[in-house]
Amino acid sequence: MRILHHRVPAGRTPSAPRAPVPRPTAVLAALAAAQFTVMLATSIVNVALPQVRAGAGLSDGGTTWVVNAYGLAFGALLLAGGRAADLLGHRRVLLAGLALFTLASPVAGLAASPGVLITARAVQGVGAAAIAPAAFALAMGLFPAGPGRGRVLGVWGAVSGAGGAGGVLLGGVLTQAWGWPWIFHAVGLGTALVLAAVLVLVPPAAGRGEGRFDLVGTVTVTLALTCLVWGLTTARGAGWGDARVLGAFVAAAGLFAVFAAIEFRRPDALVPPRLLGTGRVAAGNLLMALLGSVWIALFFFLPLYQQQVLGAGPLATGAGQLPLAAAIMLGSALAPRISRRLGATATVAGALITEAAGMLWLSRLSADGSYAVDVLGPSVLVGLGLSVAFVQLTAFAVDGPAPQDAGLAGGLVNTTRQVGGAIGLAALTTLAGSVTARAPAYGTHAQALTAGYRAAFAVSAGVLATTALLAVLLTRRTGTAAAAAAPPAPRPHPVRTP
Numbered sequence: 001m002r003i004l005h006h007r008v009p010a011g012r013t014p015s016a017p018r019a020p021v022p023r024p025t026a027v028l029a030a031l032a033a034a035q036f037t038v039m040l041a042t043s044i045v046n047v048a049l050p051q052v053r054a055g056a057g058l059s060d061g062g063t064t065w066v067v068n069a070y071g072l073a074f075g076a077l078l079l080a081g082g083r084a085a086d087l088l089g090h091r092r093v094l095l096a097g098l099a100l101f102t103l104a105s106p107v108a109g110l111a112a113s114p115g116v117l118i119t120a121r122a123v124q125g126v127g128a129a130a131i132a133p134a135a136f137a138l139a140m141g142l143f144p145a146g147p148g149r150g151r152v153l154g155v156w157g158a159v160s161g162a163g164g165a166g167g168v169l170l171g172g173v174l175t176q177a178w179g180w181p182w183i184f185h186a187v188g189l190g191t192a193l194v195l196a197a198v199l200v201l202v203p204p205a206a207g208r209g210e211g212r213f214d215l216v217g218t219v220t221v222t223l224a225l226t227c228l229v230w231g232l233t234t235a236r237g238a239g240w241g242d243a244r245v246l247g248a249f250v251a252a253a254g255l256f257a258v259f260a261a262i263e264f265r266r267p268d269a270l271v272p273p274r275l276l277g278t279g280r281v282a283a284g285n286l287l288m289a290l291l292g293s294v295w296i297a298l299f300f301f302l303p304l305y306q307q308q309v310l311g312a313g314p315l316a317t318g319a320g321q322l323p324l325a326a327a328i329m330l331g332s333a334l335a336p337r338i339s340r341r342l343g344a345t346a347t348v349a350g351a352l353i354t355e356a357a358g359m360l361w362l363s364r365l366s367a368d369g370s371y372a373v374d375v376l377g378p379s380v381l382v383g384l385g386l387s388v389a390f391v392q393l394t395a396f397a398v399d400g401p402a403p404q405d406a407g408l409a410g411g412l413v414n415t416t417r418q419v420g421g422a423i424g425l426a427a428l429t430t431l432a433g434s435v436t437a438r439a440p441a442y443g444t445h446a447q448a449l450t451a452g453y454r455a456a457f458a459v460s461a462g463v464l465a466t467t468a469l470l471a472v473l474l475t476r477r478t479g480t481a482a483a484a485a486a487p488p489a490p491r492p493h494p495v496r497t498p
Helices: 024-043 046-056 061-086 090-110 116-142 148-176 181-201 214-240 243-265 281-308 314-319 322-342 342-360 371-398 402-438 445-475
Strands: none
Touching: 024 061, 024 090, 024 116, 024 148, 024 181, 024 281, 046 061, 046 116, 046 148, 046 281, 046 314, 061 090, 061 116, 061 214, 061 281, 090 116, 090 181, 116 148, 116 402, 148 181, 148 281, 148 314, 148 322, 148 371, 214 243, 214 402, 243 281, 243 445, 281 314, 281 342, 281 371, 281 402, 314 371, 322 342, 322 371, 342 371, 342 445, 402 445
């Protein structure tokens, strides 16, 4: 499919001329709010899942798909969203994504059947796939590589992590006050406000990029990811040896192989080899996928433990996420300074080990425990490690690509995190469910549930420790990542948009 575009005369770049941004802080705030909304929608349903299940008539598998439908559509289409943003203009694609997200949210809130609710969540994910890479590319364009880039990455890390924790808090408040439909209505209203802010604050783009849209590659990788996550999710109830599960895994493997062949042959590939061969992009994305595999699961299991084992209500469960959110914001602010002091590789490895220690602590949850003893301390430790690792890995993943690939680079790192999260959530819920199913071996139902959660957190700790080791092996290079290490810029630079 050919993307129509403006031809740029020889000797000029698509971004010239460019007017300075009069209010860069306000622009960054609007773009960060867009990213916050995307992350908020990932976790806001978690605390309300018991109420959503009862209200919409969902089964156990359907309840998981309220989370997975959003994550799968988001992750599978992020690459396409990033490429479309580079070709059509970052601001245009951002506005389109925000509009679609705004329209889908009240549909989810008004859903009276499982099919409508899950479909609306998938449409939200499609909108998020346009929002995240476009907003990130615009935010990175506020400052060139070097001075000021650390500020953008710190803000992005803070809003991404705080959005996950804040979603649990807001979900608890809204569910207890007005019922579960309001978690979607509130997100819709908030997204509409962000849309208005972007229209007013973010200057129009100067033009469009060159190239073709890789429709064949997009369809192939989307089908591959769908088969993979569906197989992992279905395995929880049907078992790993079920013919449908095995068929889904075989189909996913075949489609991924076809996608790889397509990408190496097409001149305008969805994931061009040049992108993965730049700097530490490939290493950053691989490590981000592993980090993402435990990220979403954390915000899934913690609220369930607080509600189903400790007996906390939605509001108390949401409030319990505040220390985690505060730790994430603190870690994101300190990440550039830590990287400048210790170096990029030591920073990301230390952050991953810190998060692994917090997960290992959570793997000792007790069925008759308390929030103060079992959740508070490890939550802070996890938040600090997660945020620092996220900022540094993002710096790896976007340090090097050319400006015309900015949206694609942002889409790729978001894809690896989100798809890793969807796969990790499916695998860890399957593990926890399998352990809990052996209830007679653990006594009470609360003890059986706790055993499942403990197993999920223990495996998460192992994944993070392995990721730390891989970080040492894959990212060692003379110097530090300039993107994460640089101090804040003393003055703004022009926005660089396509």
